[in-house]
Amino acid sequence: MSVFFVTGTDTGVGKTIASRAIMQAMQDAGKQIVGYKPIATGQDEPVYTDILDDASSDYGKEDNRDVLILMDSTKENVNYRDVNSYTFSHSVPMITIESERIQQAKLDQDLARLAQSYENVLVEGSFGWLSLINRELTFGDWAASHQMPVVLVVGIKEGCVNHALLTVQSIEKMGLKLVGWIANRINPGLSHYAEILASLERKIDAPLLGKIPYIHRPEKQELGHFITEIERLTSLD
Ligand SMILES: Nc1ncnc2c1ncn2[C@@H]1O[C@H](COP(=O)(O)OP(=O)(O)O)[C@@H](O)[C@H]1O
Ligand SMILES: [Mg+2]
Secondary structure, eight states: OEEEEEEESSTTSSHHHHHHHHHHHHHHTTOOEEEEEEEEOOSBOOOSGGGSOOTTOSSTTSOOHHHHHHHHHOSSOOOGGGSEEEEOSBSOGGGSGGGGGOOHHHHHHHHHHHHHHSSEEEEEOSSSTTOBSSSSOBHHHHHHHTTOOEEEEEEOSTTHHHHHHHHHHHHHHTTOOEEEEEEEOOOTTOTTHHHHHHHHHHHOSSOEEEEEOOOSSGGGSOOGGGBTTTHHHHTTO
8 A cells, every 4th residue: 555645846847647647557567546636726816705616615616627637547436526625716725715724634534535445546736845735734744744755746847957956855854755756848849858857867866757758638648658667656555
């Protein structure tokens, strides 16, 4: 049994795509795995409180893209509420009044239920490592409270070396195991891709688990073969 956490150098760097790749690779290796997205956020940017989400449900329309991709990437029969604790239509509920609805106890319970039911659970954070869950808690704090091993997804672009190394430093400082990192080519036009990759390999003291090339509609594809070091994850349990 393993529960591990997927973080990224930023939002939009490919955490969800890399999570799909990891889940497919684990399943190709004969392992059972589900993905869990504790807090899913949308695109809306509310200015007035009267357009906040309806507080009577934690799930809104149950249409968050990340949650649906994680559901589509597992062979297990999971429903939306099994693999998500909160869905917001807003982009950053964790830093607005809406954050008062986010209870760590619910995240802990939902995670415990998945961990009891499945061999492996991949947890996809939101935004980056030290992004907030609510007024006090960061995703890193929460991952540390469960001693989750961490996979770092680096979206290869300008500035990613800085973001990657700061994230690695923080993961290590919090006493967590960095299982490895994934290079995700989110920008096909970027020059010096190979040099950036080589710099990251030199400076990150954890294995490169795989490289995901730039792909058309990656959320629809088979991506498992891009994770070339999957035994680092299959051997966690
Ligand atoms: N390797 C890739 N090739 C092409 N597009 C990608 C790739 N990885 C991610 N994307 C696209 O970039 C966007 C952000 O990816 P996503 O996995 O949702 O990032 P995150 O989970 O970190 O926010 C999505 O539209 C996704 O389809
Ligand atoms: Mg995502």
